[in-house]
Amino acid sequence: xxxxxxxxxMTATEGAIVQINCTYQTSGFNGLFxxxxxxxxxxxxxxxxxxxxxxxxxxxxxxxxxxxGYSYLLLKELQMKDSASYLCAVRDHNTDKLIFGTGTRLQxxx
Amino acid sequence: DADVTQTPRNRITKTGKRxxxxxxxxxxxxxxxxxxxxxxxxxxxxxxxxxxxDINKGEISDGYSVSRQAQAxxxxxxxxxxxxxxxxxxxxxxxxxxxxxxxxxxxxPGTRLTVx
Numbered sequence: 001x002x003x004x005x006x007x008x009x010m011t012a013t014e015g016a017i018v019q020i021n022c023t024y025q026t027s028g029f030n031g032l033f034x035x036x037x038x039x040x041x042x043x044x045x046x047x048x049x050x051x052x053x054x055x056x057x058x059x060x061x062x063x064x065x066x067x068x069g070y071s072y073l074l075l076k077e078l079q080m081k082d083s084a085s086y087l088c089a090v091r092d093h094n095t096d097k098l099i100f101g102t103g104t105r106l107q108x109x110x
Numbered sequence: 111d112a113d114v115t116q117t118p119r120n121r122i123t124k125t126g127k128r129x130x131x132x133x134x135x136x137x138x139x140x141x142x143x144x145x146x147x148x149x150x151x152x153x154x155x156x157x158x159x160x161x162x163x164d165i166n167k168g169e170i171s172d173g174y175s176v177s178r179q180a181q182a183x184x185x186x187x188x189x190x191x192x193x194x195x196x197x198x199x200x201x202x203x204x205x206x207x208x209x210x211x212x213x214x215x216x217x218x219p220g221t222r223l224t225v226x
Contacts, residue, residue, distance in 0.1 A: 043200070
């Protein structure tokens, strides 16, 4: 079966750095996605990792370790607009479906 | 113009009524999905379709049905709505080709459904 765990809530200060962790267990792994979702809005794509290592895209970076079943999303130079939920999702190799975690709600304070 | 659209955006209905939620896309993607989102439970897959002739159940398909009328259209029906189907519903699309970003899913704006 599949299981994805991420913290429910996190808080941070404007300008700081925050790391959101995601651990997963899956019978067949074919990539990990991070999405951002503001309250009441659609999720939007942030990053994709299929190989081990760090993918950097501006203020956001995502890391993957397949052997550990672990990923993190790193947000630098936090801005108030980064207050949102961050969803970790794993694609199952056998079905090509995405399995989503319950999301981490990040609140950024001035 | 939005690439993935959903209608209606909000709907309040009564127990036992039949409801249809519609999704259209102009991205030219072959794959479409319906999810529901509940507080604390994340996004859960209801049904998905990898092409017009392919319909598959997701993890929570009971009480729902779908129709893929064309590559660009995927409708979700609640034959007899019940209160625990109150949720935020999202349609999503993706491309099966060898695109970048791992062929990520693109989400519509969502439909907020309330069943009284």
